[in-house]
Amino acid sequence: MILKTAWKNVWRNRVRSLVVIASVTVGIFAGVFSVAFMNGMIAQRFDAAIDEEISHIQITGKDYVLNNDPSIYMNSGDGIVQTVSVIPGVEQVVVRKMITGMAGTASKSAGVQIIGIDPDAEKRIFKLYKTIIPGTGDYFERESKYELAFIGQDLAKELNIIRFSVDITVLSRLGEKEVPVEIIHKLKSISGRRFPNEKKFTSTVTSILTKRELKEYGQLIKEEAWSYRENSRMTLTFLDKDNNQVSSVFRIAGIFDIKNTMFEQSQVFLRNEVISRLTGMDESSFHQVVIRITDIRNSESITEDIRSRFPELDVKNWKELQPDLAMMTDYVHQIYGLFMGIILAALAFGIINTMLMVVLERTKELGMLTAIGMNKRKVFSMIMLESVFLSITGGIAGMIAGWITIILTAKKGINFTQYAEGMEAFGYSAHIFPEISTSFFVMVTVLIIITGVVSSVYPALKALKLDPAEAIRTE
């Protein structure tokens, strides 16, 4: 009966209750969705780091990471691989040779890290081979009489291997894609021109188009305007094992595209045997052993295990390799909790305020109820239930709205193309797929109920202070 009465009381002042419920709904929705958004962003960064960049555990010679000195290498790569492979929980092990050098083309050059890999083994640990830009080649798959190098999109752009130009074919392709004639007409003015880099191209296009045209068609124009010549060449210059400078010409095997500018600009992949041949480094010596494990939760214990077997080597897990990422994944739940806490605290004040008004308005009625024998506990629970109903109806509506929005956006993601440059500089994708765990929803539900209960306490106590004789005295 009290439950029913409380529920009906909520709808006594329909407008006011709806306003409160709506604000709870909006607050919870915003909270849940922002958390899902942040969560998706971090999860994507995490997956990218593990699957494309560092994997779970890396072994190097002592202080290699610190000094980046190619003379710090491990002699018996195969022995290490054999030992590590049989440790329970280890899924895959690969070895890499790493040297630093310069990558150059006729027009440009850039400092890079050159990594020797075994492509077949590497595929079982890293997904880089899945990110190849269509039409730029493959992951060391085709036979070639030339030496092959696998590089990132940003390096390709920097070295002018990927070029931007608007020629007749680009213009006709844009025409087919229903780009308005006036834009094509404007683009004709830069037809045939060569741009030294992407930036220059972007700024030129920006200067000839209006803001609206750019917003609508900028991305499309960029996608159509870039071109890549197959079998492009690139020179790599580095030191051999006796510190003599070596230069060699490479063809591009393929170009990968991930969401990390730094990584794309700096990493050049060759076959291990090519590095051995060009530097004279021993076939069985390696700079780095990369390990993928079956369950990331065991990364610390497995790291310890490996460490104890190779005390003379540096063994680091992903948390030590990317402390910022580790911190983020460790504390992210507290941050979500805090975030939701702040939203709920704000909502609690709204509920307290409303319920105080309710108690004030119903002084006489509450007095009457105490007079006829409704005890304090029951008056208290009635007011409390009303607050809880307010917060729960709003909370559930907000969570459902948030959940639906997450499902809808999770499929295609939310694309912030205009911020891509800035976000990818930090290794974050600008195309975000919100995601959230069920446990988060459980936590929010609990928090909402707590909020409802907590914010009802003060108004309910006020209701108890009423003196029935005073309350019903009619003037």
Added chain:
Amino acid sequence: MKILELKNVNKIYNGSEVHVHAVNDVSLEFREAEFAAIVGPSGSGKTTLLNLIGGLDMPTSGSIIIDGTDLSKLKSSQLIDFRMRNIGFVFQAYNLIPVLTARENVEFIMSLQKWSKRERDERTFELLKAVGLDERADSRPSKLSGGQQQRVAVARALASKPKFVLADEPTANLDSKSATTLLEIMEKLNHEEKITFIFSTHDPRVVKMAHRVITLVDGSVATDEIRE
């Protein structure tokens, strides 16, 4: 049988400047099935007296004994419970919970007392029939006239079979026809259920229907006459 006794009851309101002696040395006795009116000019202490009898307020001195229980001996939580079981209230206004139907309002006290659904339904039907509102059982108070609302309040007051019903100016907001109807219903219930009614009023027609009339002047009992 004596159900209610007031012994030398005083109530003094202590304001910052004035002390109001609202009830002055009142001693009264009520028996089963009485139908008593408390009358007197405005400010004579009718409401105060009824509040004291109902345990809504505590006397400054003297004692009020209901069916052998001295109200001043009860803790405040016990007092609320005691009211629920022994006293029915009808106020001048704000009697009903506006979001509940007539039926639910009558049921309310019984459900607080954890009566079974069947008992509740039976008693509610019986009472609403007695006050002539069985047809309007599912109407909310706002859909009922003032007189009908007061009749629901009377039904509610009787719901838990109290020792007596207190009504402070139950007809004050009613037209004379509704007032008479209400009093007739109260009188009938008084007769049928053998429940004592103590009500205050200004209305001479209502006073006329009482079987006992207690007149207060300045907080003291001036006359106490029984007529049949």
